[in-house]
Amino acid sequence: MSEQGPALVYRLEMRDVVKTFPGVKALNHAQLKLRPGTVHALVGENGAGKSTLMKCMFGIYKMDAGEIYYEGRKVTIADPLMALNLGIAMVHQELQPIPERSVAENIYVGRYPMKKLLGFIPVVDHEAMYRNTAALLKEVSMSFDPKQKLGTLSVSQMQSVEIAKAVSADCKVLILDEPTSSLTSHEVEALFRIIESLKAKGVAIVYISHKMDEILRISDEVTIMRDGQYIGTWPAGELTINKIITQMVGRELANLYPPRHNVPSEPVFEVRDFTSINPRSFRGVSFNLRKGEILGVGGLVGAQRTELMEGLFGIRAHSKGSIYHLGEEIRITRPQDAIRKSIALLTEDRRATGIFGVLSVADNVSIASLDQYLQFRVMLNDKKIAQLVKDNVEKLSIKTPSGKTLIQSLSGGNQQKVLISRWLANDPQILILDEPTRGIDVGAKYEIYCIIAELAAQGKSIIMISSEMGELIGMSDRILVMCDGRLTGFVQGQDATQENIMALATQFS
Amino acid sequence: MQSPAEAKPRSLSQLGKTLSDNVIIVGIVLLTVVVGVLRNNFFSEANFRNLISNTAIRFIIAVGVSGCLITKGTDLSAGRVAGLSACISAILLQRSDYINRFYKDLPDLPIIGVLALVMVVCAVIGCVNGAVVAYLKVPPFIATLGMQTLVYGICLVYTGAQPIGSLRADYAGLATGYVGTPMASYTAIIAVVIGLLMWFLYNKTRHGKYMYAIGGNENAAEVAGVNVGKSKMTIYMLAAVLYGLCGFLLAAKSGGASVNMGMSYELEAIAGCTIGGVSVNGGVGKISGILVGVLVFELLKIALQFLGVKTEYTYIVQGVVIITAVALDIQKYLSKK
Structure with a gap:
């Protein structure tokens, strides 16, 4: 005492x-x-x-x-x-x-x-x-x-x-x-x-x-x-x-984000009047997404942004609304449907819905693209999978002792990169990233931003949910803002400020 | 990152960790050695033959259950399904000159045909298990516990609770037959083939990868596009087919069948799996580990027998070992948090 x-x-x-x-x-x-x-x-x-x-x-x-x-x-x-x-x-x-x-x-x-x-x-x-x-x-x-x-x-x-x-x-x-x-x-x-x-x-x-x-x-x-x-x-x-x-x-916001060279072109994905089966969740959401565009999604906690994206990916059910991919209407009722249409979803909660903690980095990278690595229809080609893992570890500079290391022993940033490579293995055209830098160290955040910018420059379309204002403003070509399950407006990247986003995000409160 | 000077103590502590992670295996093997030294007929050929055939049969069941365990489920109907399979096999393969034959005018059926039939029957049961677990989302423990009782009931009704004996010589011969040496019994060979096939399935196919992924994180598997329902159906169905095979062999080995055949085998299978490193927390488990686990559990039973421990007491010991194995497995997981 x-x-x-x-x-x-x-x-x-x-x-x-x-x-x-x-x-x-x-x-x-x-x-x-x-x-x-x-x-x-x-x-x-x-x-x-x-x-x-x-x-x-x-x-x-x-x-x-x-x-x-x-x-x-x-x-x-x-x-x-x-x-x-x-x-x-x-x-x-x-x-x-x-x-x-x-x-x-x-x-x-x-x-x-x-x-x-x-x-x-x-x-x-x-x-x-x-x-x-x-x-x-x-x-x-x-x-x-x-x-x-x-x-x-x-x-x-x-x-x-x-x-x-x-x-x-x-x-x-x-x-x-x-x-x-x-x-x-x-x-x-x-x-x-x-x-x-x-x-x-x-x-x-x-x-x-x-x-x-x-x-x-x-x-x-x-x-x-x-x-x-x-x-x-x-x-x-x-x-x-x-x-x-x-x-x-x-720190100065300007130095936090990499330069971007993506050029948004024609619309490739469109959502019309998308409405959840849950009356308190997302409703009447319509927007489109261009090739090579980074579309930020802003809003307060509880604005139903995650729910909307999970709805688009077939994890949550919707009661109304349609989705168009390259001008053609598509039906998505489960994740397999979305994946087949070249859509990927990096979920918000890495531990709960992302990583397989007890499995290796290699298994974590390859799980969504195993179809491509079948030989004689049943057997997986281990060599090709090892090559895929090796390529991704190099390309995204994932710090891991080997492909056999359990993913749970990696840092948050490296786990996130493993999850990104899981989706890249499918060569998706539309990537939905839900809070891609949450719980990641500052240095690793910049690397994730570089990867996002590079993907957009390659012509992939990105939807990025973020609760960090700086990140939204610094990375997006356009920002979609939601409040209480509804879409309240768009802000162009160059015009975006904390204030005009917040104004839309609190429209109904 | 590891300096060379640290490398040696690390490998030593690694050894210590391996031993403590497998404390049950180490303990039972030590016990067996002690019993072997104390009882000179322990290391006899007959004893080994017995050990191999017991292990082979239980290994087949355990491999079936392992898929359920790896996906964070379980299958408590295993033993009773094997029992039903044993009864059906025995009924269809009775000697034609036997006076109390179950079906008086049944022609002699091909053995392989009967095996196929019981496997199909078991596959149907497995499908129901799988569907209830995967689509009706009934917790596997309850779903398969219900199925355990249900199958037992069917078996009682079907056999009228009468023991079935006087099997055809060619069928019973399956159990006694061997290739070259008595150690390489047909049963053992079948178990090895099953082990290899399942190893291939678990490690080299999409189904195996999906199974481990579902066990590791079912929600993440769903997001990654894994058809979780279909995978679980396949797992429970395949498991039941293996119980079917096991029951078929069991009846042949015993020269008959009764409704209580296979009773509580599921618990031994779960024990073998857990001792062999299949985690009830899901996502972890190897075929080789299951073989070791089942073998060690059989060794324990035989060692107790040789020590002259009464059967009543062996149940107590087995129960303690099963609970300990699962508790140790859970502790391993907790310490990681």
Whole structure:
């Protein structure tokens, strides 16, 4: 107990936090100092390490190095339960509700109010649970039934439940990770009122958001992160939107992207009135794509961009709309259909829908193009496959000890290159790249940009979803913007600015 | 990246890792050696012949189940399907002069024809398993557990729960026959051929690559254009065909069949696969590993027998080994996270 932190200016301090995932250094000596009774905004581009830092604080991830001081005392937070016991609560970016259980049970899961039946059998005190829940919901200005199944609520209502849950834990530190990404402006105001009242009670609040106006309005201090590193902490009053963005990006945008020599020509792909079977997802989307064009796709989280692309690729079903390839209507109901029409999709979540972790680089490269390597109709030609792997490793400068290495031991950037070569092996004419540089180190990002530029110069058509403004503006010939499942407009690459894209991306909110 | 000075300790630690990864194999082999030294008739020809034919039959089943395991599924109907196949084979290949013949006036059928027939019957069962798993998305554990009971029921109804004996000499001779040396029994040769064919299928064909990909990451496989449903159908169907072959051989070996034949073979097969490095987390598993796993599991059974452990107790030991094997496999996966 001799290890005392500095004087109790801070409720919680994180010092020199390091966290490495296979292939990428997510946090590199990150810092955070929270004062009681303040809102502390944590900002940075996607992949800057904000959520990772918070997951370290909340005990979801184990830090490789670094220290956490809570009220001046050095603590080790091994799991979320420990964090909760200390008084740290977190509203996750991706909600983790149990839709088949009631609102009340979702709020009290893991810490149900108990009573003794017949004086000795411990049972859940449902009465107390429902009563407390009703009071809590009132506090966050929500008026639904505590017994209602959580799954029947809208996303924003579920978000409110999550916040009510955090409030109910009587926390001293509250982490809000993108709490407004799916809220209406009315609901945002309600949230801000809750934040103010928590502040008055002395709670230290971490507020992660991409919305600059919100940050400047609600926060007292701002910590900026970039590529897993701590850039600095400023009083919110000293900052402007421009100052924050400059610190977030940290370098001249002009040098970040390679020169492009592609010349968009005639349209090769057209989508008309494309509508999901899910009424909350994409609807009425029409656009075309030119040969040799890089079409950026912008929008906020939840704009249904990924869903749209997965719909076009046959992973998700659509109820209405048509797709034309070289002027001819095509039907795509499953990925094989799309692949046959020379379309490739590099998915957003590399781990979940991209790599085969336990398989070799060679298997990962060749899996989508095995048809080409059959001899005598059944046997695969190992020599040709080895050649394909060798060619791609050289062409995309994939750093791997050999083709037999398991892909999970490569860095994120190299895994991404392996996935790109998987699709290039099919010689696709249309490549849909969903967040192609997510979770990749800065150096590798530039290499991916070069590959994209080169592919477009060869006359391939690229659709690139990106949540990084710089990347969208720096790489696209044209930017399609979506908001709430609908296409809200196009911006030409040379005219694109953060502001005009954001205006389209928030059209319905 | 590795400096030469570090190379040696690394290969030593590599050896240590290999040993700890295969702790069950190492343990059982040590046990066998000890038993071999203690019991002088352990290293006898008869014992080896017995070991080889037991291993051969169980290897065929295990190879079938391995495809299901590699794609993160399982097949608990394996033993009962083999049992049904054994019963049908025995019924159709009874001696014509046998008084209690199941079909009194059945002409002598060609053995190969009967084999083909039971394989087709089993293929149909496998297709149902595959369809339920792949298209109705019933968890394989439940789907095949249901099929296990269902097939047992069919077998009971069909045979009337009567044991079937007095097999034709040419059929029973399949089990006793051999080429050159008694070690190279027909059963062993068939198992080797199956092993080679399956090795080819797993390593040299599209189907094999798709199978490993589905096990490695089913969603990614779907995105990469793999027809996951079709692949799974093929896997479960092929597995059942192998159980069919196994049941056919089993009846010949036993000189008859009964409804309880093949019971709980699926568990031994899963044990053999897991001990041999097939991961229940999917995407990993080799034919050679399965052979080692099955062989080692058979060695364990024989060693216990020679030690004079009562059958009741051997079940307990086998259960412990199976759970341990899967637990160790899962730990390997967890430590990677």
